[in-house]
Amino acid sequence: xxxxxxxxxxxxxxxxxxxxxxxxxxxxxxxxxxxxxxxxxxxxxxxxxxxxxxxxxxxxxxxxxxxxxxxxxxxxxxxxxxxxxxxxxxxxxxxxxxxxxxxxxxxxxxxxxxxxxxxxxxxxxxxxxxxxxxxxxxxxxxxxxxxxxxxxxxxxxxxxxxxxxxxxxxxxxxxxxxxxxxxxxxxxxxxxxxxxxxxxxxxxxx
Numbered sequence: 001x002x003x004x005x006x007x008x009x010x011x012x013x014x015x016x017x018x019x020x021x022x023x024x025x026x027x028x029x030x031x032x033x034x035x036x037x038x039x040x041x042x043x044x045x046x047x048x049x050x051x052x053x054x055x056x057x058x059x060x061x062x063x064x065x066x067x068x069x070x071x072x073x074x075x076x077x078x079x080x081x082x083x084x085x086x087x088x089x090x091x092x093x094x095x096x097x098x099x100x101x102x103x104x105x106x107x108x109x110x111x112x113x114x115x116x117x118x119x120x121x122x123x124x125x126x127x128x129x130x131x132x133x134x135x136x137x138x139x140x141x142x143x144x145x146x147x148x149x150x151x152x153x154x155x156x157x158x159x160x161x162x163x164x165x166x167x168x169x170x171x172x173x174x175x176x177x178x179x180x181x182x183x184x185x186x187x188x189x190x191x192x193x194x195x196x197x198x199x200x201x202x203x204x205x206x
Contacts, residue, residue: 031079032204033183035161035175038147040100042092042118047101053121055091055133058114065115066096067134070191071199072162075127076150079205083127088151089204091131092118098139107140135191135198136164143173146189150204157206165190 050059057064072091076084094100094117097109101117111117121129136144143163150158163170165188170176176184189200 029079029205030182030186032158032160032186032206033179034159035187037149037159038161040092040094040102040105041147041149042101046103047118048116050116051119052116053119053129053131055116055119055131056114057132058116061114063114065134066112067115067137069132069197070135070189071130071132071197072146072189072202073128073130073199074202074204076123076129076204076206077127083123083125084150084152084206085123085125085127087123087127087157088120089123089129090118090120090149090151091133091146093133093136093146094139096134096137098137136162143167143170143176145173148204150206158204160187160204162187162189162202164188 048058055065056069076087076089078084092101094105095112095115097107097112099105099107099109099111101111101115115134119131119133121131123129133146136146138144144167146162148158148160148162149156161175163173163176163184165185170184179187186205187202189202191198191200193199
């Protein structure tokens with residue numbers, strides 16, 4: 001699989017920012033549904049010093065994270081489609097072994113120290129965000145998912161979760177079952193392959 005460098009990410013960011021032909025109405029719509037934060041949101045003291053938007057590579061660690069690398073991107077907008085600029089978006093998820101970067105995760109599997117487990121990005125002038133991370137893994141009792149938070153300064157605007165579109169056991173997940181069909185679609189990651197990398201776009205509407 002082709003490695004995506006930070007330079008590649010910057011190039012993709014520039015390309016996304018240049019998509020001015022995308023009208024606000026193209027991403028306007030229903031509010032993104034909120035979801036439980038869960039027990040494993042890593043507090044600042046639990047995180048790596050490296051908390052950027054490339055979760056697959058931790059600073060000063062030679063080995064990259066295990067798992068299938070994906071590029072997760074999207075726009076953060078209002079219900080009218082207005083870009084929410086300069087907002088902090090965070091994600092956190094379990095590693096390839098199904099373990100979270102949190103001391104209360106008591107699973108016996110060792111943590112993949114090549115995986116950040118938590119990262120953030122700041123939305124650009126068009127509301128775009130993006131992350132290089134891994135396709136979410138199974139966790140006992142849950143469908144594969146990625147946790148997401150959006151902040152406006154010190155104000156938390158939204159906590160939600162993204163799921164894999166079409167995953168066969170999504171309906172066995174208690175939180176997923178609470179979503180309407182339209183809500184589920186709005187937080188589902190459908191993947192396409194570009195340059196040997198899986199990409200998905202999930203817009204966040206607040």
